[in-house]
Amino acid sequence: MKISILYGTETGNAEMLAEDIQAELDAAHDVTCDNLADTDPTALDPTRFYLLVCSTYGDGELPASAQPFAEAIDKAGPDLSNVHFAIFGLGDSEYHETFNGGPKRLAELMIARGARQIGDRIAHDASGPDLAEDIAFPWAEQVLAEAEERLGAPA
Amino acid sequence: MTGKIAIVGAGPSGCFLAQALLKAAPDLEVDLIDALPVPYGLVRYGVAADHQGTKAVTRQFARVFERQGARFFGNLCIGRDISLDDLRAAYDVVVLAAGMSVDNRLGVPGGDLEGVYGAGRITRALYEHPDAEALPDLGSHPLIVGNGNVAIDLLRLLAKQPEELAGSDLGPGPSDWLARSGIETITVTGRSPAARAKFDPVMIKELAKLGGVSIRVIGAGEAPDDEAAKRLDALAVIDGHGDGPRKIDFRFELTPAEVLGAAGKVTGMRFSTAAGDAQHIACSSVLTAIGFGPADDLPREALIAAAADREAGALAPGLYATGWFRRGPRGTIPDNRADAQALAGRILAEISASPAKPGRGLFDGRPGIVDYDGWCRIDAAETAAPSQGRCRIKIPTRTGMTMAAIEGATSR
Numbered sequence: 148m149k150i151s152i153l154y155g156t157e158t159g160n161a162e163m164l165a166e167d168i169q170a171e172l173d174a175a176h177d178v179t180c181d182n183l184a185d186t187d188p189t190a191l192d193p194t195r196f197y198l199l200v201c202s203t204y205g206d207g208e209l210p211a212s213a214q215p216f217a218e219a220i221d222k223a224g225p226d227l228s229n230v231h232f233a234i235f236g237l238g239d240s241e242y243h244e245t246f247n248g249g250p251k252r253l254a255e256l257m258i259a260r261g262a263r264q265i266g267d268r269i270a271h272d273a274s275g276p277d278l279a280e281d282i283a284f285p286w287a288e289q290v291l292a293e294a295e296e297r298l299g300a301p302a
Numbered sequence: 303m304t305g306k307i308a309i310v311g312a313g314p315s316g317c318f319l320a321q322a323l324l325k326a327a328p329d330l331e332v333d334l335i336d337a338l339p340v341p342y343g344l345v346r347y348g349v350a351a352d353h354q355g356t357k358a359v360t361r362q363f364a365r366v367f368e369r370q371g372a373r374f375f376g377n378l379c380i381g382r383d384i385s386l387d388d389l390r391a392a393y394d395v396v397v398l399a400a401g402m403s404v405d406n407r408l409g410v411p412g413g414d415l416e417g418v419y420g421a422g423r424i425t426r427a428l429y430e431h432p433d434a435e436a437l438p439d440l441g442s443h444p445l446i447v448g449n450g451n452v453a454i455d456l457l458r459l460l461a462k463q464p465e466e467l468a469g470s471d472l473g474p475g476p477s478d479w480l481a482r483s484g485i486e487t488i489t490v491t492g493r494s495p496a497a498r499a500k501f502d503p504v505m506i507k508e509l510a511k512l513g514g515v516s517i518r519v520i521g522a523g524e525a526p527d528d529e530a531a532k533r534l535d536a537l538a539v540i541d542g543h544g545d546g547p548r549k550i551d552f553r554f555e556l557t558p559a560e561v562l563g564a565a566g567k568v569t570g571m572r573f574s575t576a577a578g579d580a581q582h583i584a585c586s587s588v589l590t591a592i593g594f595g596p597a598d599d600l601p602r603e604a605l606i607a608a609a610a611d612r613e614a615g616a617l618a619p620g621l622y623a624t625g626w627f628r629r630g631p632r633g634t635i636p637d638n639r640a641d642a643q644a645l646a647g648r649i650l651a652e653i654s655a656s657p658a659k660p661g662r663g664l665f666d667g668r669p670g671i672v673d674y675d676g677w678c679r680i681d682a683a684e685t686a687a688p689s690q691g692r693c694r695i696k697i698p699t700r701t702g703m704t705m706a707a708i709e710g711a712t713s714r
Contacts, residue, residue: 157636158359159318204636206504206532211636239355242504243511273355274469 155201155213193229207248228261233290236270306661313343315625316399322646376672381599412561417568421591441586448591449492468691497530506536514546676707
C-alpha cells in the first residue's frame with residue numbers, strides 16, 4: 148500500500164514518532180514521511196493512505212508545523228472526499244482539559260472537507276507509562292488492515 | 303560535508319542544534335560540552351519536577367548521541383577549565399548555547415534582606431542541581447514577584463500536597479522540605495496588568511487541579527484583545543477554585559518599591575500601584591521570578607555587543623550563539639528548537655573545515671570528563687529503583703554523579 152505519513156510538530160517529538168512509524172512500515176510498503184508544513188492540502192493523492200501524526204500545543208491548539216496546513220485547508224476549501232486518513236495524537240494529560248486538542252482539530256478540518264477517517268483517533272500520553280511507538284505501531288497495523296479493506300487490494 | 307563543531311551547553315538549544323546539524327550533514331563531528339557531568343540542562347534542572355511529559359523531549363536528544371553520532375563532554379567548563387580562545391582554535395565552529403542561569407535581582411531597597419530569594423536558586427535546590435544552595439525556610443507566607451511560567455511553576459510546587467507529586471522526579475530532601483514547609487498563604491504579584499502577564503494560560507488552568515488550596519484572583523481587569531482574553535479566561539477558571547487551607551492570591555499592576563524588614567528579616571513588601579499609590583503586603587519571604595542573566599564563565603555581554611549579526615546568532619568568524627544565550631531568558635523549548643534549526647542552516651552555509659584542527663583531541667588526557675556512556679550509567683543509577691512514587695531519584699552531588707559515571711564502567 149502507498150502510505151504518506153504527515154506530521155504536525157512543535158518540539159520534534161511527533162516528527163521523531165513519524166520517522167519511527169516510517170521505519171517500521173518501510174519494509175512492506177511504499178512509505179513517505181513529510182512535515183505538514185511542507186504539504187499542500189489541495190494536492191493530496193486519493194491512491195495513498197495518509198497517516199497523520201500530530202501533537203497539541205499551548206492551550207489545545209495545533210502545533211506550529213500543522214498551522215500552515217490548517218490555514219491552507221480553510222482558505223482553499225479543497226474537496227477531500229476521496230482522501231482516506233488515520234490520525235495519531237501526542238499529548239500530555241497533565242493538561243487534561245486540552246489533552247489532544249490539536250489532533251482533534253486536525254481531524255475535524257479534514258472530515259469537514261469530506262476526507263474519510265479510518266480507525267479511531269487515539270493518543271499517546273507523555274505523562275503516562277508507555278512509549279509512543281509502543282502504542283503507535285499496533286495502531287498503524289490496525290488502521291492499515293482496515294484501509295486495505297476499504298481501499299482495495301494491497302499494492 | 304566535514305568539519306568539527308563544539309557546542310557549549312548540552313541543554314535543549316545545544317541538543318536541537320546538534321540534531322539539526324547532523325540531520326543535514328551526518329559526517330560532521332559535533333561535540334556537546336557541558337559544565338555539569340550530565341546533559342540536558344534546563345530540561346533536567348529547570349522544567350518542573352511534576353512536568354515529566356515535557357521532559358520526554360530528552361528521548362530525541364538521546365538519539366542525537368546514540369544514532370546521530372554527537373559526542374558528550376560533561377564536567378568541563380568552557381571559560382574556566384578551557385578558555386574560549388583555546389576551544390575556538392581547536393574547532394572549525396564553536397556555538398555558545400550555555401543559557402542563562404543567574405537570577406535577576408529585584409533592585410529595590412531591602413532587596414538584600416534575609417528572606418529574599420531568586421526563583422532559580424529555589425528551583426535549582428528543588429531539582430537538586432549539584433551547585434544549588436540549601437533550601438531556606440520560607441515562613442508561612444512567601445510572596446512571589448513575577449508572572450511568568452517560572453513563577454507559576456514555583457507557585458504550583460509550593461502549593462502541592464505531597465500526594466500530588468506522585469510520578470515526579472522530586473527528590474526525598476526537597477519533597478520533605480515541601481511537606482514540612484508550613485506555608486499558609488502564597489501571594490503572586492505581577493507588575494503588568496493580568497492582560498499582559500507572561501504566563502501561558504495552560505499553566506494557569508493547571509492550577510485548577512490543585513487539591514489543598516483556595517485561589518483568589520484580585521484585580522484581573524479587562525482584556526483589550528484576544529490574546530489577553532485567553533489569559534483572563536484562564537484566571538477566571540481558577541478564581542474561587544477550591545476551599546483548601548492553603549490560600550493563593552493573584553495580584554496585578556504592583557511595581558516593587560521596597561522589601562520591608564525587621565531585625566534583618568523580611569516582613570513585607572511595599573509596592574506602587576498603577577495609580578501611584580503605595581500598597582503594603584505582609585509576607586515572610588520574597589521569591590523573585592523576574593528573569594535570568596548569564597553566568598560569568600563567558601563574557602556574554604561583550605560577545606553579544608560585538609556580534610557581526612546578532613539576530614542570526616553570528617558573533618564572529620566561526621563563533622555563534624543560540625537559545626537563551628543569544629536571545630535572553632525568554633521562550634520555551636519549541637522556540638529554542640526553531641532558533642537552533644535556523645542557526646544550523648547558517649552554520650552549514652558558512653563552515654569551512656581545517657582538517658589540521660584537533661577538535662575533541664583538545665580534551666585528550668583531561669581527567670574527570672563524563673562522556674555519554676557515563677551519563678547513561680548515571681541515568682541507570684537514578685532510575686533503577688526510584689521509591690515513593692517517583693520516576694527518578696537524582697544524584698544530587700557532582701562527586702556522586704562522576705562516581706556513578708565511573709563505577710558502572712569498572713564493575714562491568
